[in-house]
Amino acid sequence: MIPQEIIRSLSISTPSKIVLLVMDGVGGLSMGEGTALEVAHSPYLDTLAAEGTLGLTDPVSPGITPGSGPAHVSLFGYDPIRYQIGRGVLEATGINMRLAPSDVATRGNFASMDADGLITDRRAGRISTEENRKVVEILKKSIREIDGVEVIIQSVKEHRFVVIFRGDDLDGRISGTDPQVTGAVSLDPLPLDPAATRTAAIVKKFIELANQALENERPANTMLLRGFSKLPDIPSMEELFHLNPAAIAAYPMYRGLASLVGMEILQTGETIEDEFETLKQNWADFDFFFLHVKKTDSYGEDGNFPKKVSIIEEVDRMIPGLLELKPDVIAITGDHSTPCLMKGHSWHPNPLLLWSRYVRRDDTTRFTESECTRGGLGRHPAVDLMPLLLANGLKLEKFGA
Amino acid sequence: MIPQEIIRSLSISTPSKIVLLVMDGVGGLSMGEGTALEVAHSPYLDTLAAEGTLGLTDPVSPGITPGSGPAHVSLFGYDPIRYQIGRGVLEATGINMRLAPSDVATRGNFASMDADGLITDRRAGRISTEENRKVVEILKKSIREIDGVEVIIQSVKEHRFVVIFRGDDLDGRISGTDPQVTGAVSLDPLPLDPAATRTAAIVKKFIELANQALENERPANTMLLRGFSKLPDIPSMEELFHLNPAAIAAYPMYRGLASLVGMEILQTGETIEDEFETLKQNWADFDFFFLHVKKTDSYGEDGNFPKKVSIIEEVDRMIPGLLELKPDVIAITGDHSTPCLMKGHSWHPNPLLLWSRYVRRDDTTRFTESECTRGGLGRHPAVDLMPLLLANGLKLEKFGA
Numbered sequence: 001m002i003p004q005e006i007i008r009s010l011s012i013s014t015p016s017k018i019v020l021l022v023m024d025g026v027g028g029l030s031m032g033e034g035t036a037l038e039v040a041h042s043p044y045l046d047t048l049a050a051e052g053t054l055g056l057t058d059p060v061s062p063g064i065t066p067g068s069g070p071a072h073v074s075l076f077g078y079d080p081i082r083y084q085i086g087r088g089v090l091e092a093t094g095i096n097m098r099l100a101p102s103d104v105a106t107r108g109n110f111a112s113m114d115a116d117g118l119i120t121d122r123r124a125g126r127i128s129t130e131e132n133r134k135v136v137e138i139l140k141k142s143i144r145e146i147d148g149v150e151v152i153i154q155s156v157k158e159h160r161f162v163v164i165f166r167g168d169d170l171d172g173r174i175s176g177t178d179p180q181v182t183g184a185v186s187l188d189p190l191p192l193d194p195a196a197t198r199t200a201a202i203v204k205k206f207i208e209l210a211n212q213a214l215e216n217e218r219p220a221n222t223m224l225l226r227g228f229s230k231l232p233d234i235p236s237m238e239e240l241f242h243l244n245p246a247a248i249a250a251y252p253m254y255r256g257l258a259s260l261v262g263m264e265i266l267q268t269g270e271t272i273e274d275e276f277e278t279l280k281q282n283w284a285d286f287d288f289f290f291l292h293v294k295k296t297d298s299y300g301e302d303g304n305f306p307k308k309v310s311i312i313e314e315v316d317r318m319i320p321g322l323l324e325l326k327p328d329v330i331a332i333t334g335d336h337s338t339p340c341l342m343k344g345h346s347w348h349p350n351p352l353l354l355w356s357r358y359v360r361r362d363d364t365t366r367f368t369e370s371e372c373t374r375g376g377l378g379r380h381p382a383v384d385l386m387p388l389l390l391a392n393g394l395k396l397e398k399f400g401a
Numbered sequence: 402m403i404p405q406e407i408i409r410s411l412s413i414s415t416p417s418k419i420v421l422l423v424m425d426g427v428g429g430l431s432m433g434e435g436t437a438l439e440v441a442h443s444p445y446l447d448t449l450a451a452e453g454t455l456g457l458t459d460p461v462s463p464g465i466t467p468g469s470g471p472a473h474v475s476l477f478g479y480d481p482i483r484y485q486i487g488r489g490v491l492e493a494t495g496i497n498m499r500l501a502p503s504d505v506a507t508r509g510n511f512a513s514m515d516a517d518g519l520i521t522d523r524r525a526g527r528i529s530t531e532e533n534r535k536v537v538e539i540l541k542k543s544i545r546e547i548d549g550v551e552v553i554i555q556s557v558k559e560h561r562f563v564v565i566f567r568g569d570d571l572d573g574r575i576s577g578t579d580p581q582v583t584g585a586v587s588l589d590p591l592p593l594d595p596a597a598t599r600t601a602a603i604v605k606k607f608i609e610l611a612n613q614a615l616e617n618e619r620p621a622n623t624m625l626l627r628g629f630s631k632l633p634d635i636p637s638m639e640e641l642f643h644l645n646p647a648a649i650a651a652y653p654m655y656r657g658l659a660s661l662v663g664m665e666i667l668q669t670g671e672t673i674e675d676e677f678e679t680l681k682q683n684w685a686d687f688d689f690f691f692l693h694v695k696k697t698d699s700y701g702e703d704g705n706f707p708k709k710v711s712i713i714e715e716v717d718r719m720i721p722g723l724l725e726l727k728p729d730v731i732a733i734t735g736d737h738s739t740p741c742l743m744k745g746h747s748w749h750p751n752p753l754l755l756w757s758r759y760v761r762r763d764d765t766t767r768f769t770e771s772e773c774t775r776g777g778l779g780r781h782p783a784v785d786l787m788p789l790l791l792a793n794g795l796k797l798e799k800f801g802a
Binding site: 001002003006010358360361362363374375376377378379380384385386387388389390391392396397398399400401 | 428430431436457461462463464465466467468469470471472481482485486487488491492628740742743746747748749750770771774775779780
């Protein structure tokens with residue numbers, strides 16, 4: 001990984017246009033007849049593979065299964081170890097809450113507890129989103145401020161919500177309160193660093209006030225909090241890469257991740273076709289586009305192999321329209337693998353397709369994991385993709401004399 | 402990359418002989434019929450490829466296009482990020498000026514300015530080398546010392562020259578004076594660190610004195626300076642690898658780079674044949690030879706594909722003579738790629754051929770980029786080549802018990 005001060009000094013703004021097309025979780029494992037990429041009928045992707053070059057990337061490091069946060073942070077060209085995004089921040093940005101640098105955000109689960117204070121259900125029976133909104137309204141009315149710190153509460157869905165603590169000198173280094181088992185009391189929020197002592201005390205008071213306010217509610221009469229965090233102090237893609245980047249993502253979490261690195265978030269619809277239409281409509285105004293396709297991951301999580309295949313085929317049909325825009329550089333990859341066999345994220349490297357006038361062509365002819373394994377790019381950390389994209393867009397000057 | 406203190410502790414001196422044959426910029430891109438390596442008829446290189454093993458190396462990091470400095474620093478086994486060589490130092494060592502550790506060197510361009518002090522030509526119409534020498538003589542006579550700092554000026558060629566400031570407490574962290582455009586005044590040399598304040602003032606005075614001395618000259622009546630730098634504090638190859646290394650390079654800059662890491666610079670001629678003859682003549686006296694072939698890069702920069710091919714074929718014909726010397730280890734590679742298609746350095750990885758009694762043979766049979774892509778060495782940073790060479794020469798002891 002090239003140090004930030006070097007990439008910053010080498011990158012220049014040019015009119016060339018880069019498209020980073022992420023099929024979330026697209027890499028997989030064979031369930032007998034091959035992986036989803038191998039089984040998919042994808043003539044346009046295959047043509048790009050033949051014209052371009054293939055490789056494999058490790059989102060974080062071999063064997064490490066990443067969440068969506070680090071997987072995207074590294075795709076965007078940032079060290080995923082250095083820039084860890086807390087669950088609270090991820091959840092808050094995912095529902096379009098604007099965070100200030102001094103805010104501490106946390107993810108909350110509504111839960112049920114009995115008369116002795118023992119947790120009987122860590123998700124309050126997965127209450128409906130409507131019920132969630134009702135409970136959040138009760139909390140909003142009862143708790144607005146604690147010791148000069150503003151408290152902002154927002155529903156996510158089902159049992160999930162977000163709390164933002166807004167004030168001076170707050171610190172996110174606080175332990176979570178989820179005991180991870182039922183039949184136990186919830187844990188106290190504890191400062192993991194002396195600097196977080198006051199914030200932990202405010203969080204504790206918040207939980208006490210919330211428990212009082214929800215005393216008569218059932219099943220959501222308490223809450224478990226985890227992922228206390230602040231915004232990472234991360235330079236924008238404009239600062240670091242001198243790009244003018246835009247993000248197209250139907251799912252909020254990915255818009256949130258893109259906004260953390262300063263991408264302009266474009267309004268788009270629910271479908272893959274909508275996303276590509278948004279790309280076309282905004283083509284003139286940006287030099288870097290992150291286009292995120294969620295459902296390859298969703299169907300991977302569901303273990304629904306035929307549906308995962310069909311999403312790849314749907315993306316394939318978008319490629320001619322993409323090429324009509326005359327992009328200079330296209331990368332097509334996943335953020336992490338989500339094999340249907342595992343019904344979840346995995347550590348397997350991402351297939352990567354890189355297409356530009358300046359790639360060193362290899363003899364690969366299909367966009368599949370096995371072809372990527374023998375592709376000309378070899379295997380490298382995902383964080384190195386961004387310099388490769390900039391290089392292929394002729395957006396990097398020479399390093400050293 | 403293995404830490405320096407470890408490689409230093411593991412390396413031992415043995416009689417085995419290593420040849421690092423660098424075909425500058427040899428890697429390329431296809432212009433239709435294949436890359437220069439693919440098109441070249443190179444039966445001897447191909448035999449070495451079949452007997453040895455192949456791979457790809459990244460000079461600095463994926464996507465980064467290196468100058469000759471960092472590209473060679475990494476081939477010599479040093480971290481190119483840690484040991485950055487300034488343009489001034491590179492230019493000075495390239496014309497065989499000996500630098501002291503306290504010297505500050507800078508590259509200069511003669512330039513033309515009008516009566517208002519605006520730069521009208523940043524290269525003074527690319528004056529002849531003869532004219533350059535005449536102007537440098539005028540400067541030498543007028544300026545020998547400023548505030549106790551010795552000033553040493555030397556011609557390079559055309560509009561280029563070098564200035565060395567020699568004295569105590571000098572600091573190279575000074576901004577360049579080239580405004581990069583005509584019609585503007587030249588910039589003041591500014592200290593980029595408070596420690597460089599005095600040096601910047603001396604440089605400023607130098608420019609004033611030079612402008613006075615050149616008042617009546619045309620077209621070279623002023624100068625632009627950039628690349629102020631000191632020698633990097635770099636351990637020699639003897640210290641670090643316990644080698645007794647020699648360099649054979651027809652071009653001065655590569656002799657300069659080799660001298661920075663303590664190689665003995667062998668006198669040689671202009672041709673590739675001369676260089677191999679020099680190798681033969683000095684075979685008994687060293688255990689490591691760096692042999693540099695420049696013209697693969699020059700013809701890449703010119704976009705002259707057939708000539709690039711012919712240089713590879715010329716090197717190929719030298720291989721039987723090289724083998725007659727009975728080297729223990731041969732590496733053949735580039736320092737960076739210079740595709741004729743791009744007429745310049747590029748970020749594409751270097752093809753690498755490693756030959757010794759102890760390589761793990763792969764099934765590759767030609768020394769080409771595509772064969773290197775599927776070679777047994779895989780793809781790794783160029784800085785890792787030196788430990789591999791030492792290992793194949795049985796010059797590294799076991800790490801740990």
